[in-house]
Amino acid sequence: MLSDSTAKMRCRMRKQLFIKRNKVCDLSLALALAGLIFVVVDAELTALSTDTNITKRHPISLLLRSLCLISTIALMASLVNYHAIEVKIALIDSGADDWRVALTTERLIKLAIELLICAICPLPGTGMMSWPFIHPENRKVTMVDVPVDVILSVPMFLRSYLLCRFMVLHSKQFQDAATRSIAALNRISMDFRFVIKTMMADHPLRVLIVFTVSYWICMSWMFTQCERYDGRVPAEHYYLNSMWFIMVTFMSIGYGDIVPNTYCGRTLSITTGIVGAGVSSALIAVISRKLELSRAEKHVNNFMADSKLTNQRKNAAASVLQETWFIHKYKMSCTKGDDLRLRQHQRRFLHAINEFRRIKWDQRKLQEKGNSLLDVGKLHNEMHETLWEMHRTQDQFIAQVDLLTQKIVELQNTLLMQQQRGYLPAPNAACLPLTQSTSSSALLHIPVPHGSTVAQFDSSNLPPCP
Structure with missing residues (x-):
């Protein structure tokens, strides 16, 4: 059994770990976004090398990729620190002393996956590679030179899962201790699924609009990185075409005027179509719910x-x-x-x-x-x-029983007073009056049918008390 001081100390430590976990989560998200910004700036500067005169071997490009590498290393360290704090919180919740008790296989697998996702970044000094390009006129496949940074920069958008963690830890439901307690009693996990359901219930159109616009912008940039190295169209013209293609594919229209010419672009278009189908169904459900009468x-x-x-x-x-x-x-x-x-x-x-x-x-x-x-x-x-x-x-019945008990006690006190004054003889054990401890069940009225022997039995048939 824990003492009061030990319980207070554990609650205080748990609160401090919660605050520290939020700060580490904020730092992880900031580092992930910083690395992504460095990569985007480097890719745009080198893609417009004809105007900026900045190539992959330029000091500015090397500096940007070096900063991205440093931010990635710091991000991986913050992820390890975040999971270490999670282990400490699990130790306090379980009351165990050894950290290996809370370090489960599931947590190790989750940490390994997060480190693998966040470790992907362009490295300084990476060169060129060749991948297939399908010509739209004759569908002939040729090999074109593409920077290796393209392959490494597109998967960096998987770091967006840190935004989901940030939303959970800074949500009103998670920060409120009463809400967390009620959720734990009802066996509801305060995860991203619960938070996004709550947001969809409160502000469905706002959530869908923000997600759709953000998804269009990110996928347009990635699609541009995959398609603009064929050398036929100037690099700056690909953005509008990519945005048009992503929007049309997202809505499952597909006019066919713009088609992906690389396998990377085709993969992104398939992903866009799947996500667009889900968002479109959610939008239809929201609109139908808004149109329904209250x-x-x-x-x-x-x-x-x-x-x-x-x-x-x-x-x-x-x-x-x-x-x-x-x-x-x-x-x-x-x-x-x-x-x-x-x-x-x-x-x-x-x-x-x-x-x-x-x-x-x-x-x-x-x-x-x-x-x-x-x-x-x-x-x-x-x-x-x-x-x-x-x-x-029930209240009336209890009041009547209490009143009846009070009257019986008063009658008992009156008989005792008369006995003490000498008006009545002292009763023996067979003729003792009812005491105050008489149960209420003994006071209930039992109906007796007429004509029975019990009904004819009155006080005149009682034996005299000596």
Whole structure:
């Protein structure tokens, strides 16, 4: 059993580790973005070498790639520090003393994958490589020279998973201790899935718009890196074409005016199509939910429809009575030409009856639709009223029992006082009065049928007390 001082010390250490973990996560994200910015600037400067005169062997390019390498090494160290803090938090939660208890195989695999993803970066002094290029005219495959930095810079966007971790650790749900406790009691993990679901529930359109625009920009740059080294079009013209191709592929349109000519571009286009299908389905679900009527709006529409059907039913009933009176009138009349009017009013009578039946059927369907809206609320109200009535009856019963017990105690005290004054003889053990410790079950009234021997047994048949 832990003492109060030990528990307080562990809570304090856990809080400090939480704050330190957030700072390490912020540092990791900053280092990842810094390395990515260095790579993007270096790739753009060297791709526009005809205007900037900066090649891969230029000191500026070597400096940028060296800074990217340094930031990558610092990023890997911060990742190791982050998982070390996770192990310390797990030790405090489990109460173990050895760090190897919290260092599970799953955590080691996760650390290895993160280090492998973040270790990818362009190195200073990398040269050129050849990869296949498919000509769109004759579909002939030729080999073109591409910098090795292209192969190493495109996978660097996988570092964006650190942004997901940043969103989780800085979310309102994760920072609130009460929310974390409730989630733990309900066996809900406070991970990125829960956070993104909460954001989609609160601000769905904002989340989808930000994700879509960010995805378009990143994929357009990567697609440009894969496609612009064929030497046919100036490098700066590829950005607009890449943005157009990514947007069209994202929306699953595909006009065919721009096609990927490398296997890298084809891989990115397939990925864009898959992600676009998911985002499009989510957007359709959000729009359909926004267009759906609320409960209050449905109640208003049902009330208006019910009022309209009620008026129509009254008019149909009046038409039935009116046509009935006309039929009776022309049946009793002997004027020439009344037979034609009689048939006409009989047809109107049948039409009024059918219209009355149709309106009744529409009212029945509207009532069933309204009952489906009110079932849950009505059931909740009925349950609340029933429970309230039960509590009220129980309180009344307890009050009556307490009052009866009080009266019996008063009667007992009165008998004891009379006995002490000499008015009554001292009772023996068989004639002791009820004490205050008498249970309430002994005070319950038991109904006895008339005519039984128990009903005829009264106080006159009791044996005298000595």
